[in-house]
Amino acid sequence: MASAAVLWFGENMSAVPLRSSKTVASAARSVTVLGATGSIGDSTMDLLRASPDRYQVEALTANSNVAALAKLAREFDARFAAIADPNLLEDLQDALAGTGTECGAGESAVIEAASRPADWVMAAVSGAAGLKPALAAVDRGATVALANKECLVCAGDFFMQRAAKAGACILPADSEHNALFQALGSGNREELIRVIITASGGPFRTWASADIEQATLAQALKHPNWSMGQKITIDSASMMNKGLEVIEASYLFALKPDEIDVLVHPQSIVHGMVEFSDRSVVAQLGVPDMRIPIAHCLGWPDRIVGPSAKLDLAKIGQLTFEVPDFKRFPGLRLAYDALRTGNGATAVYNAANEVAVAAFIAGKIRFGAIAGLVEATLEDWMRSGNQAPLTSADDAIVVDHIARNKAATLLPQIAAKAS
Numbered sequence: 001m002a003s004a005a006v007l008w009f010g011e012n013m014s015a016v017p018l019r020s021s022k023t024v025a026s027a028a029r030s031v032t033v034l035g036a037t038g039s040i041g042d043s044t045m046d047l048l049r050a051s052p053d054r055y056q057v058e059a060l061t062a063n064s065n066v067a068a069l070a071k072l073a074r075e076f077d078a079r080f081a082a083i084a085d086p087n088l089l090e091d092l093q094d095a096l097a098g099t100g101t102e103c104g105a106g107e108s109a110v111i112e113a114a115s116r117p118a119d120w121v122m123a124a125v126s127g128a129a130g131l132k133p134a135l136a137a138v139d140r141g142a143t144v145a146l147a148n149k150e151c152l153v154c155a156g157d158f159f160m161q162r163a164a165k166a167g168a169c170i171l172p173a174d175s176e177h178n179a180l181f182q183a184l185g186s187g188n189r190e191e192l193i194r195v196i197i198t199a200s201g202g203p204f205r206t207w208a209s210a211d212i213e214q215a216t217l218a219q220a221l222k223h224p225n226w227s228m229g230q231k232i233t234i235d236s237a238s239m240m241n242k243g244l245e246v247i248e249a250s251y252l253f254a255l256k257p258d259e260i261d262v263l264v265h266p267q268s269i270v271h272g273m274v275e276f277s278d279r280s281v282v283a284q285l286g287v288p289d290m291r292i293p294i295a296h297c298l299g300w301p302d303r304i305v306g307p308s309a310k311l312d313l314a315k316i317g318q319l320t321f322e323v324p325d326f327k328r329f330p331g332l333r334l335a336y337d338a339l340r341t342g343n344g345a346t347a348v349y350n351a352a353n354e355v356a357v358a359a360f361i362a363g364k365i366r367f368g369a370i371a372g373l374v375e376a377t378l379e380d381w382m383r384s385g386n387q388a389p390l391t392s393a394d395d396a397i398v399v400d401h402i403a404r405n406k407a408a409t410l411l412p413q414i415a416a417k418a419s
Contacts, residue, residue, distance in 0.1 A: 243335025
């Protein structure tokens, strides 16, 4: 669909295209959606639904929701459907009987879905389980809209190297990284001063440290602007999610930690900014709706008509910005520490946070102990002397597994310390 793109760091260093010549699509674009029944998948399918003549669905996957996956496969006449739970193959086959849609189950089937010949792949399988399918799409040189944080947080270096080697095109689907993606096209690498990722501040933006420490699950799930899944909403409340985004930005755009700043922006209208050497700051704005960055990826290098609401700045009235407080939200500081440490530390950060959030949801630790568990796990990892560059998906999965086990081991003492 697109002609050759000019890459931010050249062909051998980045797979994120910042400039390209537009072309007109001559035929329907084939797409695959990995994680079609999740929140990102739902937004993607909504956009596909709005342009039925423009896109042809090659493959869809889901974790365990057979009914929702089968419904989508029927609606979009998908050629292949895969359910990640290997025990649900028969259920999926029964649900799609008579449709002509091929079915598969288990990790290998999800990887097969990513390997099929779709022009464009939405990589929205959450967690470490999304890494190998995303790599399968990358290795065949596909255009990959990346919404899976773990691909970069756990394996950023070799993931982007593999993409560049295969000639794959990585399009950031997260709102913040997509904003940077759009703004970076206004200049060249040597003109860059810094990028700025915005954060809503979550539900605890104005809370005192002692109150944040004792916050309940119900309070953590009351995000002021975005409607998201439970885990990411809690990450937003702790600002761990913003830490993950800092790590992602570093790997996506080959940026040093000191070239990435965060500003708290409660209105969630400005999603990202880039400052250049002439002190011009280019920003991307939009209402809080994930369909906007996904639509940008889905149409790239063109723009498609999106269903999101019009941005009415006069009605909003004002846009405000604050410096993030690392003392009240230590998870953000820890992300920078992990990024500077490298050699698997960002994978440890992510894994420990997932264990901590699960423990908080289960009532095993207080909200304030989430960052404490992540910090303790990172410190243990650095003391272990096992740090080494990660060169494969298996390397990343091993580090993820070790970190989860260590976090689980440290959990009782962190819980006792916080009580």
